[in-house]
């Protein structure tokens with residue numbers, strides 16, 4: 001078990017990549033605080049972990065709120081005495097829209113969740129990890145940070161911002177034995193996928209177009225990212241910090 005007795009917080013863990021990662025971390029022996037803005041989704045993931053014999057607790061939190069970030073860090077430490085992994089994964093997508101038609105409130109919402117949410121998580125998690133002289137702060141970025149697609153400028157900019165944040169935080173945290181790493185998934189089969197395709201539901205045409213842009217010839221499954229998150233959270237990745245790890249079947253080449 002690669003995360004035996006570690007304590008992990010996963011945000012956006014009610015669905016998709018976050019849910020798969022919370023399950024995978026629990027399978028590897030971590031005690032996981034499952035965090036999402038959607039209460040029912042939190043309960044579902046906690047139940048799945050417990051059913052599989054893992055240890056988890058749930059917390060509804062909005063990552064855009066400072067008090068919620070502070071509270072989830074405090075809950076994990078109060079319950080399990082430490083915090084080894086914080087996976088800042090919650091995010092929101094963007095409908096394909098040219099810049100002249102993007103509303104200012106769309107920018108504010110995307111940056112509130114995808115950038116401020118990640119920044120706030122770090123603000124409260126890193127002091128705990130620095131004090132322990134151990135910890136890993138993981139961030140879900142996107143291949144759009146490196147190789148954007150037309151009409152996704154606002155989302156791409158938010159995901160680029162957290163790659164730079166990753167590098168800056170990694171330098172701050174390194175003298176304290178703490179690592180900070182970003183993960184950049186290509187299109188992944190989660191409820192978010194149709195939005196990127198500008199469709200209500202994923203269809204053959206959308207899939208064909210997207211798959212054609214991935215040299216390995218398929219999209220990610222949430223498990224592809226969960227496997228990466230477990231590896232990066234574990235001591236197997238002890239020399240990886242400040243990196244943005246592309247999980248993209250070659251999309252960014």
Ligand SMILES: NC(=O)c1ccc[n+]([C@@H]2O[C@H](COP(=O)([O-])OP(=O)(O)OC[C@H]3O[C@@H](n4cnc5c(N)ncnc54)[C@H](O)[C@@H]3O)[C@@H](O)[C@H]2O)c1
Nearest residue numbers: 012014015016017037062063089090091142187188190192
């Ligand atoms: N699916 C893809 O194609 C893809 C590709 C690259 C990157 N990503 C990124 O992966 C991450 C996970 O997305 P996913 O694909 O699993 O999508 P998803 O929609 O399945 O899951 C996102 C989860 O985040 C939660 N969430 C949204 N706003 C929140 C907030 N303010 N506070 C707390 N929780 C909140 C949602 O309730 C949801 O459960 C996101 O950061 C997303 O931008 C996704």
